[in-house]
Amino acid sequence: MSKPQLYTSLSPALVHLYDVSDAIVVIIDVLRATSTIATALHNGAKSVIPVATVARCIEIGMSIGAITAGERDGKVAEGLEHGNSPFEYPPSFIQGRDLVLTTTNGTKLLHMALDNGAKEIITGSFPNLSAVCDHLMEKNMNVVLGCAAWKDRVNIEDTLFAGAVIDRVKDHFDIKCDSSRIALNLYRSAQPDLYGFMKENEASHYHRLTGFGLEKDIRYCLTPDGANVLPEFVGDRLVIKA
Amino acid sequence: MSKPQLYTSLSPALVHLYDVSDAIVVIIDVLRATSTIATALHNGAKSVIPVATVARCIEIGMSIGAITAGERDGKVAEGLEHGNSPFEYPPSFIQGRDLVLTTTNGTKLLHMALDNGAKEIITGSFPNLSAVCDHLMEKNMNVVLGCAAWKDRVNIEDTLFAGAVIDRVKDHFDIKCDSSRIALNLYRSAQPDLYGFMKENEASHYHRLTGFGLEKDIRYCLTPDGANVLPEFVGDRLVIKA
Numbered sequence: 001m002s003k004p005q006l007y008t009s010l011s012p013a014l015v016h017l018y019d020v021s022d023a024i025v026v027i028i029d030v031l032r033a034t035s036t037i038a039t040a041l042h043n044g045a046k047s048v049i050p051v052a053t054v055a056r057c058i059e060i061g062m063s064i065g066a067i068t069a070g071e072r073d074g075k076v077a078e079g080l081e082h083g084n085s086p087f088e089y090p091p092s093f094i095q096g097r098d099l100v101l102t103t104t105n106g107t108k109l110l111h112m113a114l115d116n117g118a119k120e121i122i123t124g125s126f127p128n129l130s131a132v133c134d135h136l137m138e139k140n141m142n143v144v145l146g147c148a149a150w151k152d153r154v155n156i157e158d159t160l161f162a163g164a165v166i167d168r169v170k171d172h173f174d175i176k177c178d179s180s181r182i183a184l185n186l187y188r189s190a191q192p193d194l195y196g197f198m199k200e201n202e203a204s205h206y207h208r209l210t211g212f213g214l215e216k217d218i219r220y221c222l223t224p225d226g227a228n229v230l231p232e233f234v235g236d237r238l239v240i241k242a
Numbered sequence: 243m244s245k246p247q248l249y250t251s252l253s254p255a256l257v258h259l260y261d262v263s264d265a266i267v268v269i270i271d272v273l274r275a276t277s278t279i280a281t282a283l284h285n286g287a288k289s290v291i292p293v294a295t296v297a298r299c300i301e302i303g304m305s306i307g308a309i310t311a312g313e314r315d316g317k318v319a320e321g322l323e324h325g326n327s328p329f330e331y332p333p334s335f336i337q338g339r340d341l342v343l344t345t346t347n348g349t350k351l352l353h354m355a356l357d358n359g360a361k362e363i364i365t366g367s368f369p370n371l372s373a374v375c376d377h378l379m380e381k382n383m384n385v386v387l388g389c390a391a392w393k394d395r396v397n398i399e400d401t402l403f404a405g406a407v408i409d410r411v412k413d414h415f416d417i418k419c420d421s422s423r424i425a426l427n428l429y430r431s432a433q434p435d436l437y438g439f440m441k442e443n444e445a446s447h448y449h450r451l452t453g454f455g456l457e458k459d460i461r462y463c464l465t466p467d468g469a470n471v472l473p474e475f476v477g478d479r480l481v482i483k484a
Contacts, residue, residue: 010252010396011256013255013256013259014253014255014256014394014395014396017255017393017394017395150420151259152256152259153256153259153419153420153421154252154256154420154421154424155420156420156423156424159420159424175444176444176446176449177395177446178392178395178396178397178398178401178443178446179395179396181398181443181444182396182398182401182424182428185427185428185431185443186424186427186428188431189427189430189431201420201423201427202417202418202423204418204419204420207418
């Protein structure tokens with residue numbers, strides 16, 4: 001039997017090149033949306049609702065009594081209650097609650113995957129690396145690893161995560177995709193010190209975040225399996241896959 | 243004095259993200275358009291006219307008595323005289339002639355750069371690596387390295403060439419661009435055996451070409467300075483920079 005295919009889309013501006021209609025799409029936004037999503041769900045959140053704008057975040061937050069979160073320029077956005085850091089969502093705070101999270105790059109990609117009829121949409125980052133990989137190997141379906149990037153510009157951290165996934169699952173897939181090879185190569189160069197690699201390579205997002213004193217967030221977002229659950233997009237929200 | 247900026251666009255579908263209006267754009271299509279362009283000019287061609295379609299190629303060829311070249315599925319396209327291999331253009335054949343070359347990916351990118359007001363457009367591949375790097379360091383202007391890719395999909399060979407350029411010129415530029423870091427990292431992993439790296443990584447274009455028995459072409463296109471001239475786009479054609 002032939003193996004399913006795996007492709008990597010390094011930017012939302014490239015995702016239209018891949019057929020997602022019979023594939024699992026993995027949304028990757030390492031710093032920090034998909035890390036925070038895994039963490040909130042792992043810590044007991046009922047759901048995470050990703051939205052593109054602050055206005056939509058406030059609207060949904062009010063209508064269902066959800067926690068609202070999102071940042072602009074490294075600060076909690078006006079009108080919202082919380083920021084994007086995974087450390088803002090410990091069990092004592094998030095358990096049993098819904099979280100509406102403003103995330104520009106990730107939400108854009110998610111809606112592109114939806115509009116193109118993706119079979120299944122899950123989110124991945126290092127905190128749930130194993131859950132993602134185990135699921136992909138078990139399902140035996142085509143996969144598109146979708147990097148959220150930064151305003152469509154390819155970034156190091158999402159590419160690294162794609163590479164980490166490929167490193168684990170590659171024997172189960174037929175990979176005819178140079179972007180996947182590039183991601184795997186990058187990950188292997190960066191391992192075992194992903195944080196050091198980001199710093200040394202002056203990754204653009206590393207600079208944006210450390211400028212706000214968020215080294216701790218970055219280290220957490222680059223560490224495997226700190227919140228090892230599988231968020232799946234169902235309806236309009238992410239929940240732990242049943 | 244601050245250094246000029248350098249960016250890498252890994253696909254034509256990403257080039258709109260970069261401001262080319264005060265930049266030198268380097269069109270990169272290693273297998274094989276920009277390798278063949280450098281070779282033809284190095285061997286004495288008067289000019290190379292890149293066009294997107296076979297029909298346009300025939301039209302220009304007839305109107306100015308130029309050699310027409312282009313391939314479809316690894317064979318000389320119907321109505322054209324020659325293929326895309328750099329070995330088809332020795333001095334004895336090409337000296338003093340104009341060559342109209344059909345190249346889908348490279349021509350698309352070239353016209354995007356033109357439409358967006360690029361200050362200068364040059365072409366690069368390993369056969370003219372030094373000429374490109376020397377020029378970029380001398381000009382002290384912003385640079386966008388534009389990979390032609392394959393039907394908008396990022397490819398290994400163009401990314402490798404971007405990395406090779408960055409490896410040489412990086413101290414002369416301010417590089418705040420993760421794609422450039424990824425390209426540099428890829429190149430450093432692949433060096434000193436670029437051909438072996440392409441083969442080992444099952445680069446998609448490597449397979450397309452070796453399927454037609456073109457290993458010799460690939461080795462040539464990955465070898466530095468075999469045709470070390472600087473093609474510049476002037477009017478509607480590429481000529482050796484004055």
